[in-house]
Amino acid sequence: MSSFEKVYEDIFNDIDLIEPKPILKWAGGKTQLLDVLKEAAPKKFNKYIEPFFGGGAFFYSLSPSNAVIADSNEELINLYNVVSKDVESVIDELKVMPNDKDFFLDVRAQDTSTLSEVERAARMIYLNRTCFNGLYRVNKQGKFNVPFGNYKNPNICDEDKLRSASNLLKRTKIIHGDYKQVLREYAEPGDFVFLDPPYLPISEYSDFKRYTKEQFYEEDHIELANEVKRLHELGCHVLLTNSNHPLVHELYSEFNISVHQTKRNISSKGGKRKGEDVLVKVEPKRNIIVVPDEIQLHQQVEKYPSTRFMGSKANLLKHIWGVASQFDFDSVADIFSGSGVVSYMFKAQGKEVFSNDYMALSSTFTKALVENNKSKLTEKDLNKLLTLDVETDNFVSSTFKGLYFSDEDNAFIDQVRTAIPYLNNKNKQALAMSSLVRACMKKRPRGIFTYTGLDRYNDGRRDLQLSLREHFIEAVNIYNDAVFDNGQNNKSRHGDAMTARRKADLVYIDPPYYSPYSDNEYVRRYHFVEGLAMDWKDVDIQENTKTKKFKNYPTPFNSRQGAYNAFDQLFKKHKDSILIVSYSSNSLPTKSEMLEILSNYKNNVEVVSVNHKYSFGNQGNKVGQNKNDVEEYLFIGY
Structure with a gap:
């Protein structure tokens, strides 16, 4: 960093410490x-x-x-929008605007329709600072008509105040x-x-x-x-x-x-x-329900192995716990566990957790780190996985040759998947399979299997240079470090959420989102690692497809009416539990429909909104064009 850049950075760090104040005098x-x-x-x-x-x-x-x-004042809202997005351009404009009556009258007479947004913003601040008493008044034609103030030395351009206000406005929704x-x-x-x-x-x-x-x-x-x-x-x-x-x-x-x-x-x-x-x-x-400003999660939560799993709620854990912590409860059912991070968070907070998902890889994650309280992979276990002399069926090497990984990496996958059943307990097997799944996802540039090729998106990052063997060994250490005992009898289930019978004080529901803007096909994105977690048993690979995917699992959340009916059934089924439901503003049913369904079974229904950006864009759109800026809703029924 140059000395100039350091000074510039220090200036803006100091701005963060300045208490924001109004940038206009206002009657x-x-x-x-x-x-x-x-x-x-x-x-x-x-x-x-x-x-x-x-x-x-x-x-x-x-x-x-x-x-x-x-x-309702359009000029006012334009000012705040511009200050939030481009305060430096406003400052540049104001610096050259003098405290002069003739100049004031010229600016006052300007047709704002001929000005840029920045020029309109600077004009409003200038008139406000130099007109009589900072009034904002317009005539019936909407023309500003306050006289010149004749002040000796008005502060037309208060740079620190503008920058400080900009920092606050950046995190604010501004509406005309x-x-x-x-x-x-x-x-x-x-x-x-x-x-x-x-x-x-x-x-x-x-x-x-x-x-x-x-x-x-x-x-x-x-x-x-x-x-x-x-x-x-x-x-x-x-x-x-x-x-x-x-x-x-x-x-x-x-x-x-x-x-x-x-x-x-x-x-x-x-x-x-x-x-x-x-x-x-x-x-x-x-x-x-009021979400506390400061939400404390147990430090154990930070140890959960990170993934780029579609729809993961890793970034929303504090909001979920902030809502859940308002209630008195001992047990939780997370019936669409996905990446497993929410189940793990509730476990870290000392709750008895029942975790369920229709994806085999998701239930494998939670068996490894939610149900499992003590088992870890030892050096002896790791050595067995890496060197056990067993005959493999070469299924991955032959079926997926040249599609996702090198021949060496494919042979390694066959070696480990064949050796996993030789471990001495189910929890260790889940740890090993979770580590292998994570290794495969880390080795893929975007963590998904919707495209083929070994070099696509290869930008030289470390994850793409490591072999699968190296990724796997790292993953084993990460998973071992995340194992802990919360003193509860936690369970993991692989099955349909609609058929899960486990009762709990609180039920968290995060289903696949049905949206007209994007798909919710988890199997299409993760078919390879889902097949790996199932060892491709009872899987009908579509040989005619380039990616060798298999059919999506049937789910009611593939249509608006199906999702509506599924929510109604789930809310009815768990009507005796506290319900927290994650859903998105660009999904269907709509917010009002969700509240209506929930109100059929709960006396108290509320919704908390969270600004959120999904890491996956929508089909057919460039990253800069997609609609992944959404409001994430937490519906609460109690």
Whole structure:
């Protein structure tokens, strides 16, 4: 790293330490009420939502890790979007904009439709910093019409403040839209909604409106109050500010209302600068699931062997445990275990775990590390696997010659798969097979078997240079290190989740996702290692296919109606257990349909959203074009 790059990096590290603050002066901003608002805010919440955003003083003060902000002012939302994505270009524009009345009038008169997004963002900050009192006001044609402020030395370009705000806005969903639309789409149980609408009465406090071409009348306040009551029923925390007006007290009489003295900084007459703000505090009507900010997983979880297994929930473990930890339970059934990492996490947290999957390789993983509490592969075991003098059937060497691995690697697979049954217990056999499966997946550039060829995607990385023998020995050590005893009688099953009869206090369901954007064919991706885990018994290889795959297992999750019916059956079957269901926003059934099905069997139904990016793109799309940015949902029924 050059000295210049080091200085530049240090600057941005320092920016991370600066407390974010509003980048605009805003009429009706909540700076004066911050202490009151912070005191009234919930200590824990899932997501922060502010749909009348304006200057965002409260948002910057809270600096939430998961937030949705919105406003009907298009120029305002453009500003925040640009600052979040390209703050340096905004800074460059502002640096050359002078505090000059003629320049101000020229900028004010600009047709924004002719400007770039960056130019529009810089224009808004410039006008805000140099106009009278930082007002934002437009006429009926939507033209900015606040006069020049004649300030001696306004801070037009506060670089540190802009960069600090950018860091916070980068992790925030920013929306241009009506507050009702935003709340209907994003508000969920456990969320914290802050509402700072245009104040009542319209005539007396007109300068406190969000100045857009739209207006906000008394009937709008009545409609807003109805929305607040809906949020209350939904299970949200709500804080709402307004003026101390009789209609406000009438509309929110059932909630906690407090009155606070404030100053009206935009009135030209000193006698009218005092005011009283009302704060309405709305608690959720019912118990809600709130995921803690700091979630602690047992350090053992970190030892689980990593894979690139499709749909693995390794990156969501803290969210899953954050939800599950709200309940009192001793046993868990993970009925679509997949990579096995969720079962392993629950085992590490001290729970009795029943793990199930219809894929043989998945149930092999969990037999090795969830059911198995003590067995490890010894040096003697490893030597037997590597050198046992047994006659092999050369099945892999002949069937898959030239498709996935070299002749040497294929011969090694045949050697180990033939020697595994000679180990003295089932758990050791599972450890050895899991290690061999992992070795095969690591040796493949993308960990999958949907294409053939030995050199495709070979970019020289270490995993592709090691032999399968070297990968296998490494995997044995990794799996041995992950074996531990949690003192519980854990079990692993290979079978259909629809027929699993095991009862548990909590049932975690992570089925194949049915989506119109991508397939859920695990067998197509992993047919080679799935066949390996089964030793190709009862497998009908499709010899006419280039990859020598075999038929997909039948599953109801291959169609929308099939998935809908399967969820209904599963929820009915496990209606006496706490249910946690992982599902995706780009999958079907829809979120509302899932909530409806779950509500048939559970009195309390909630959903927690998690931003997530899947490592697999969709069929027929380039990586940069696919729709793998989604909301991962955790549906909870109790």
